Amino acid sequence: MSFLSQVRLFAERRLRFPVSDDALVLDVGSGDKPSWRADVLLDRYVGEEYAGQRSGRGAAAVSRPLFDADAADMPFADGAFDYTICSNLLEHVPDPAAVIEELMRVSRSGYIEVPEAASAKIVDFPSHVWWIRLEPARDDTTPPTLVFEPKAARWADPEIASYFERTGLDAQVAKVLDSRFEDRVIMLHWTDRIAYRVEGEVPERFMRAALAQPGHTKDVRAAAILAATDALTWRRRRALRARAIAFDDVVRPEFRRGDGALLEKRIYRL
Numbered sequence: 311m312s313f314l315s316q317v318r319l320f321a322e323r324r325l326r327f328p329v330s331d332d333a334l335v336l337d338v339g340s341g342d343k344p345s346w347r348a349d350v351l352l353d354r355y356v357g358e359e360y361a362g363q364r365s366g367r368g369a370a371a372v373s374r375p376l377f378d379a380d381a382a383d384m385p386f387a388d389g390a391f392d393y394t395i396c397s398n399l400l401e402h403v404p405d406p407a408a409v410i411e412e413l414m415r416v417s418r419s420g421y422i423e424v425p426e427a428a429s430a431k432i433v434d435f436p437s438h439v440w441w442i443r444l445e446p447a448r449d450d451t452t453p454p455t456l457v458f459e460p461k462a463a464r465w466a467d468p469e470i471a472s473y474f475e476r477t478g479l480d481a482q483v484a485k486v487l488d489s490r491f492e493d494r495v496i497m498l499h500w501t502d503r504i505a506y507r508v509e510g511e512v513p514e515r516f517m518r519a520a521l522a523q524p525g526h527t528k529d530v531r532a533a534a535i536l537a538a539t540d541a542l543t544w545r546r547r548r549a550l551r552a553r554a555i556a557f558d559d560v561v562r563p564e565f566r567r568g569d570g571a572l573l574e575k576r577i578y579r580l
């Protein structure tokens with residue numbers, strides 16, 4: 311992967327969002343590294359006991375208003391957000407269809423990032439519970455389709471699993487795959503609708519085991535990306551954080567207070 315390709319990939323994943331500065335942006339599954347552009351955060355597993363669902367540190371970051379809620383049943387009003395970021399979440403959830411339906415309900419457009427099945431079947435994280443692929447569009451009138459196939463075990467092939475366990479080569483293979491990161495993930499930009507198909511259910515036993523896995527290791531590359539993002543966005547971040555967002559403007563009608571309260575940098579549990 312050339313340096314120029316790395317820069318372009320970094321910009322697409324971390325910097326460029328097709329919205330103006332006055333747009334309201336939600337980060338679903340924000341974890342410990344929420345997007346710099348998000349005005350509001352949502353995460354179901356905010357405590358350190360769910361470190362396996364994130365990387366870098368145990369608890370979710372509370373750098374902006376954070377709603378502790380299920381992504382499959384968000385407390386937000388219909389169309390509350392202009393844009394929603396959902397990065398590296400859908401591979402963890404038991405019901406991706408419900409989450410996708412909620413993304414389309416609360417937002418008009420957004421960005422989804424998930425691991426690509428072919429790469430993940432070589433080396434994947436034990437906290438992931440779906441193989442995900444992007445099925446090409448059939449014609450110019452239909453979008454590509456996200457396809458979710460349930461995992462029943464960490465490895466797609468038990469013989470390969472045995473080989474990696476015996477040799478310890480999985481970490482080295484993962485580094486090779488990461489060197490072509492643009493082929494390791496699906497980066498889907500959507501407007502209005504998300505085409506998807508879920509082909510079965512994740513076994514309950516495997517789901518419980520995935521939630522109990524240790525967190526991903528935060529490597530030097532991840533730390534450098536985070537530092538670069540902070541450096542390149544600090545001016546815009548400062549302006550965005552100064553905006554006043556009314557609580558009643560974003561939540562569902564049954565949660566509205568009618569007191570004119572503004573969102574604060576804290577955890578909300580409705």
